[in-house]
Amino acid sequence: MRRLGSVQQKVPCVFLTEVRNEPSRKRDCQQFQVVATENVNPAALESDIHCAVATEKIDGTCCYVTTYKGEPYLWARLDRKPTKQADKRFKKHQYLQKTCKGFVWNVDEDFREVPESWIAAHRVQHENGHPVPDEHGHIPGWVPVDHTNKQYCWHTSVVNYDSAVALVLKTHGEDEGLLEIVSIPLADLMEQTLELIGTNVNGNPYGLGSKKYPVHVLVPHGVLRIRNPPPVDFQQLYSWFQECQEGRVEGIVWHCDDGTLIKIHRHHLGLKWPVGDSFLNTRPVVVHVDEKPDPDASEKDLFKSFSSINGKLFSCIQDIQFEP
Incomplete structure (x- = not known):
């Protein structure tokens, strides 16, 4: 199986979009929403979207594996984001012009500071040696996940830097209908992007774990392929999301042969997310984690917890619980 594209930039919608003057279904404080028209995005056609690999869009927070300190x-x-004042100016422009394009930024003054270790994402444009924002007003980037930073405690729960491994949810090598949770060497994930999902991420749309015993895992982008994807047609996609069990997902990401990524989100079609009984929770999952945890590790250490149920098969990932 070829490695599919990594998520470094904002992924465009498969359809051309328009801004409507009504509250966003996706962001509570946003007084407009971006919706899909029925016109296929020319960028998708140029990348031969009809021959692309369709994969499930996973609702979590994006991560990246690359080198830090060797x-x-x-x-x-x-993402490096604008200050409040600059963001107000940008939102006003977007509201009045019905587009993000044409807004002029002062990169030195309009953007918040980021840690020294921050790096810009791949393909971010630079001017005079400095990264510049994309059309959405962000400068995509990454910061290393350190155990000393409590802001990233859920990220650090899925990596063990002493053993150089990560907890990953993927399809089973011999049965695509079966999921498995495994510990994978970080070296094998180099230059890949993944989605962190779990109890304390994005409102936990998949219902994983509990407050007392949280469950988090990394899902490599592109690993959950859609077996019977609908054609790239507005009405057929709308019906698929509404009527098919496999359509009970946040969205679709198409991985094109030229490396381009194209997406559709349920919100683009005016459909709600999350939904009960998401497709992810219809698939059985087996745990293959046999790490030797630090004897001083907390009872809530995820590697220790998953090792305690090594080899067990569950009807779905939502059924995995660590309560004694």
């Missing part, structure tokens, strides 16, 4: 490391997504 070792494979997990990095968290940290």
Whole structure:
């Protein structure tokens, strides 16, 4: 199986979009929403979207594995965002012009500071040696996940830097209908992007774990392929999300042969997310984690917890619980 594209930039919608003057279904404080038209995005056609690999869009927070201080490391997504005043100007322009394009930024003054270890994402444009924002007003980037930073405690729960491994949810090598949770060397994940999902991420749309015993895992982008994807047609996609069990997902990401990524989100079609009984929770999952945890590790150490149920098969990932 070829490695599919990594998520470094904002992924465009498969359809051309328009801004409507009504509250966003996706962001509570946003007084407009971006919706899909029925016109296929020319960028999707140029990348031969009809021959692309369709995969499930996973609702979590984006991560990246690359080198830090000479070792494979997990990095968290940290976009450099505008200050409040600059963002107000940008939102006003977007509201009045019905587009993000044409807004002029002062990069030195309009953007918040980021840690020294921050790096810009791949393909971010630079001017005079400095990264510049994309059309959405962000400068995509990454920051290394350190155990000393409590802001990233859920990220650090899925990596063990002493053993240089990560907890990953993927399809089973011999049965695509079966999921498995495994510990994978970080070196094997180099230059890949993944989605961190779990109890304390994005409102936990998949219902994983509990407050007392949280469950988190990394899901490599592109690993959950859609077996019977609908055609790239507005009405057929709308019906698929509404009527098919496999359509009970946040969205679709198409991985094109030229490396381009294209997506559709349920919100683009005016459909709600999350939904009960998501497709992810219809698939059985087996645990293959046999790590030797630090004897001084907390009872809530995820590697220790998953090792205690090594070899067990569950009807779905939501059924995995660590309560004694």
